[in-house]
């Protein structure tokens with residue numbers, strides 16, 4: 001009898017001891033401690049807004065530098081523009097585009113007048129996108145490209 005009580009007592013004492021130990025370990029692990037500078041920086045980066053409102057007209061310094069180094073690009077030649085932009089549709093006749101090299105395709109188009117073709121090149125017409133879908137092209141570059149396509153189709157603008 002005495003043994004049974006002793007064993008039970010030992011078990012209860014052990015359970016209490018484990019409980020206290022768990023409380024102490026848990027308490028220490030969760031203790032608040034001040035954040036380190038490195039952690040604060042990481043935290044601020046995580047919660048930073050994706051954009052900022054600028055109230056000045058002055059371009060930010062990085063933009064100024066980028067603008068200076070990206071000096072006005074050389075105008076692209078007609079054949080460059082045709083190769084890089086127009087040929088995507090006009091070499092195979094995608095969506096019914098008049099094919100480069102096909103006089104039959106281009107003759108009725110040119111009959112509208114070069115200026116009208118230029119207007120449709122700049123502003124687009126039906127499935128032909130404005131500026132061939134490349135808004136960075138200047139009017140001069142487009143004119144050179146159109147002239148090039150017409151010449152390659154044995155027509156003179």
Ligand code: HEC
Nearest residue numbers: 085086089095096097109117120121126127128132145146
């Ligand atoms: C995304 C395809 C696509 C690209 C890129 C493209 N074109 Fe076209 N283009 C077309 C299609 C399609 C037509 C025929 C539109 C129609 O008549 O319905 C067309 C028609 C034209 C016409 C005839 C318009 C008319 O009035 O008959 C001209 C001129 C022309 N394109 C010039 C250009 C030039 C110059 C470029 C390059 C800067 C270019 N296109 C790039 C699809 C394209």
